[in-house]
Amino acid sequence: MKDLHLNNEQLPWHSSCREQLNGYIANNRIPHALILAGHEGIGKMLLAQQISHLLLCDRPKNNQACGSCHACKLILAATHPDFIMVSPEEEGKSILIDRIRALANTLTLKPHYAKYRIILINPAHKLNRNAANALLKTLEEPGENNLFLLVTDQLESLPATIRSRCQTLHVPTPEQCDAISWLAKRLPNQNAARLIKIAAGSPIKAFNLAESGVEKDYELLESLWLELYKGQIDPITAASKTEKIRLSLIIEWITHWVVELVQIQFDPDLGQLKGSGQEAAGASDILKDLQSSLDLRRLFDLLEQLYQAKRLLDSSVNRQLMLEAIFISWCSINKKSC
Numbered sequence: 001m002k003d004l005h006l007n008n009e010q011l012p013w014h015s016s017c018r019e020q021l022n023g024y025i026a027n028n029r030i031p032h033a034l035i036l037a038g039h040e041g042i043g044k045m046l047l048a049q050q051i052s053h054l055l056l057c058d059r060p061k062n063n064q065a066c067g068s069c070h071a072c073k074l075i076l077a078a079t080h081p082d083f084i085m086v087s088p089e090e091e092g093k094s095i096l097i098d099r100i101r102a103l104a105n106t107l108t109l110k111p112h113y114a115k116y117r118i119i120l121i122n123p124a125h126k127l128n129r130n131a132a133n134a135l136l137k138t139l140e141e142p143g144e145n146n147l148f149l150l151v152t153d154q155l156e157s158l159p160a161t162i163r164s165r166c167q168t169l170h171v172p173t174p175e176q177c178d179a180i181s182w183l184a185k186r187l188p189n190q191n192a193a194r195l196i197k198i199a200a201g202s203p204i205k206a207f208n209l210a211e212s213g214v215e216k217d218y219e220l221l222e223s224l225w226l227e228l229y230k231g232q233i234d235p236i237t238a239a240s241k242t243e244k245i246r247l248s249l250i251i252e253w254i255t256h257w258v259v260e261l262v263q264i265q266f267d268p269d270l271g272q273l274k275g276s277g278q279e280a281a282g283a284s285d286i287l288k289d290l291q292s293s294l295d296l297r298r299l300f301d302l303l304e305q306l307y308q309a310k311r312l313l314d315s316s317v318n319r320q321l322m323l324e325a326i327f328i329s330w331c332s333i334n335k336k337s338c
């Protein structure tokens, strides 16, 4: 991520967003508050950083920061006083009201060097209710030189009052083939298609996951998922075997598989396509076998259970119990074996 930023690489699937943003800048009509929304791992934060960088640069060229002026050097050293990052103090925690109050005091002053002061809030959906209310007051009277960039992959979790005071830019997810070819250029010695699948189509996420050896975790969960489906392992044992895999990844991967299965129920051709393509053997077997034995109502219940689990990820959940419950629901979907 850091390297990508330093290279100032323009991601191809950002081009429509960049055009829109460049239009705002060219016409001097930059919204005072802008939400960058889209799926996780598609480079929204990178885009927000690049736009901030461009706006603060003293000598921008071809809609890019020059990288060598005084302002650029300050940004690259993370010491530019007019560029303020607001994030949770700990990953996964909320952004608290004290942070927004402290910010409000700073905003009454003029920017130090630049024409603008940029406040980048990421992830914006992590503002807790009080912090969001405090931000709302600031957004009502932002001051003419302050620009707010809010980055989120959960737009619907942002209060409607905040959304109504911002313009929203939807950052698109690249087509799968574009994501694979982008990743393959950066990681020529790795299986880009497989990594994109593991990252549910998100190329930046796939890039970051590639170094963490997460493929083995994915394969383990995939085989357990299939064994559960076939009744070859019980949910309690299966849950305990996943203990080394990050819980958020487990929920994300299973959700992705279940969504695929729901889609196949409505469009069986999709299953044929995936079953005969380059999908992993385990997933293909499930897809082929499920055509006649799936209980759609239970599948939707499982999906709801997974969304609920995702919402609970930041709280102190009992992971073993959570996973057992999910696995039991999954077993009950296969009317043949459970």
Ligand SMILES: [Zn+2]
Pocket: 057, 058, 059, 060, 065, 066, 067, 068, 069, 070, 071, 072
């Ligand atoms: Zn510059």
